[in-house]
Amino acid sequence: MSPEAIFPIDWMCHKLKVSRASFYRWLRPAEPTKTQVRHDELDAHVVRVYKREKGKAGRDQIAILLAQEGVSIATGTVGSILRGRGLRAIRMRSWKKTTTVDPDARTEHIQNHMLDNEGKRDFTSEVPGTRLCGDITYLRTGSGWLYLATVIDLSTRMVVGWSMAAHMRTSLIIDALAMARDHGHLDVNGAIFNSDRGSQYTSGDFQKWCFANGVTQSMGAVGVLG
Incomplete structure (x- = not known):
């Protein structure tokens, strides 16, 4: 029986020139950081309010509406999330x-x-x-x-x-x-x-x-x- 059949992981790591530790890190991705989790939560909140307001609320208005729900977020962060998702507020002459x-x-x-x-x-x-x-x-x-x-x-x-x-x-x-x-x-x-x-x-x-x-x-x- 060939060595690669007996030690498949070792053989693969050798061929790919990576360590076993690197392979296992890739196999089991690290848990998201608190910062990543917080950003994902804010992202979801911003998109939710944007859709609820049918795209008529801009970054300032979304920040205010979220603050009323107890979600603290900077207007700049709202703007970054909207830009990252390609979302823009519909301009209303009444505002x-x-x-x-x-x-x-x-x-x-x-x-x-x-x-x-x-x-x-x-x-x-x-x-x-x-x-x-x-x-x-x-x-x-x-x-x-x-x-x-x-x-x-x-x-x-x-x-x-x-x-x-x-x-x-x-x-x-x-x-x-x-x-x-x-x-x-x-x-x-x-x-x-x-x-x-x-x-x-x-x-x-x-x-x-x-x-x-x-x-x-x-x-x-x-x-x-x-």
Whole structure:
């Protein structure tokens, strides 16, 4: 009887020039890491919500909807998963900015803190909770128009605060920023919050809330975030 018939594995490893240990590792794939398991779970959640919303929700909206279910995920991660699967949100004209400028608002003291040393736009941060931005959008639902205010951490790119209502009064954006504060997403030493110059963000009530909570407001030119 030939050696290969008696020791088939040894013979095969010899011919392929691999060790027996390598062969057995290939035969029994390693268990997935915790990171891989977590990514697979997030992937499944993102695809599930994308399909449930019939492709009409983008990365920001999916991150918000998942957060409401208790699933924490950065908007950048949602975007990566969507791109990896070749999925894109269907653009809806009903999802757009709604803020308008109040010409009588006192904003002379509010500077643009989203600039680097060369005066260029800089929406980055190395420390979570120190630099954030927010906006108001609205969308059509089966029950009518729904207004959504969001707060995004510029370090993690996560939606750390949000508020939804059938109105777009100042309380809408205060509630969104209060959520970020209550969940520990505002630096205790002070945070910078950037927005456009919409009337809600320049209102006296919102300015008072920011001052009372150690938040420094930041605003760029009219019509832009920075």
